[in-house]
Amino acid sequence: MLAAIGLDDTHEAAYRALVSAGAAEVGELARRLTLAEPDTERALRRLERQGLAAQSPARPGRWVAAPPGVALGALLTQQRHELEKAELAAAMLAQEYRAAAAEPEVHDLVEVVTGASAVAQRFLQLQLGAAQEVCALVTARPLVVSGMENEAEEQAAVRGVRYRVVVERAALDLPHAVTELTAALGRDERVRVVDRVPTKLVVADRSLAMVPLTSTTAEPAALVVHASGLLELLAGLFESVWREALPLRLGAFGVAEEEPDGPDGTDLEVLSLLLAGLTDASVAKQLDLGLRTVQRRVRRLMELAGVTTRLQLGWHACERGWVTRS
Structure with missing residues (x-):
């Protein structure tokens, strides 16, 4: 889960184990992770360089985890900053690429x-x-x-x-x-x-x-x-x-x-209330229907009318006689 901020599975497992244990010696942590002690120590040194772990000054030989809210938050901020720089570089490269094209307008x-x-x-x-x-x-x-x-x-x-x-x-x-x-x-x-x-x-x-x-x-x-x-x-x-x-x-x-057919009575009630200016939620409450049911019926009406927007649906509903003109 923490791969996005540069931690592979081993380092993430080591950090989680430290957070859970509070403090641990290299040997104890190696047993928890089922790793060799040299591999465990290398993982701890990596976490130390990233500001995620440190050796306990009060308990020599034991390692403690940095508070997740502070340490992980700093890494996330750094990652966001790197992404912003990458987006800027991509935009600049795209502009340079277009400028260098033989026929940029084409x-x-x-x-x-x-x-x-x-x-x-x-x-x-x-x-x-x-x-x-x-x-x-x-x-x-x-x-x-x-x-x-x-x-x-x-x-x-x-x-x-x-x-x-x-x-x-x-x-x-x-x-x-x-x-x-x-x-x-x-x-x-x-x-x-x-x-x-x-x-x-x-x-x-x-x-x-x-x-x-x-x-x-x-x-x-x-x-x-x-x-x-x-x-x-x-x-x-x-x-x-x-x-x-x-x-x-x-x-x-x-x-x-599904062969298209005409709207049923509930469909027409939904349509009439929508044309009167009610929201989907208000229509659902008025007709004692679920919100998803109302939205599903509206999608079906749009399919029957062969339209893609609700504004078009209102016009087609009048043209097809689904609702009366006042």
Whole structure:
């Protein structure tokens, strides 16, 4: 747990043992750690250099731990400072890199990534760098990354990043596809299916997109598109496919397509109260529903309407006659 501040497992175990024991001789600590005494003494010397341990002046031959709140706090502050310097250096290097490009105005908009490992790495970076939402079109012909089998999705979900994914129907027949989709739906990812998607595509926070490049060579390549009219075009392509796709749900017999139907009575009550200006929490209290239930029904209404914002939902609700105009 303390690897982030420079302690490996041995040094962390030695420090924890000292904190627990209060004070200990090298031999006693070696028995606790099941280490040789020379290895234990080297670990203690390392902790001493980091300000985490010291030899007791009152009890010669015994070692004591520095107070965690002070010692670890200092190391954390130092680590934060190092990260700030690294971020500044990265920003300066990025600026220098752009300035040295032959055509900086073009490079700022589009870059070509060549090679299987480079494409896979950039795909990973795209997801790990997302802060709000990742949208993806998944074909049945994965070349470098499958689009569904990716640990980055789990890490992004922990950070609260939303996923919207449209899967080509033929991709459901790929090995492990159902298992991966089940895991994705379990992370509250919104997944839809369509007969065919036009291309494999990933859009992160509507600020970066990645599409494969078809090539006559065997080497995979991809195009990374930065904020531009082309990026807006790719984001619009995703939204058009998303609107036409059918939601996938976890049912009693696994993953299944859900034919869209109309909202039920409770859905309409929720919608009416939201349009009246109530918050999700107030709607839940008014209708004696759980907050998550209200939010789930709102997401379902947005899917039925084929929209991505609540403002759009209100307009579509009036157009479709779900609510009356006053």
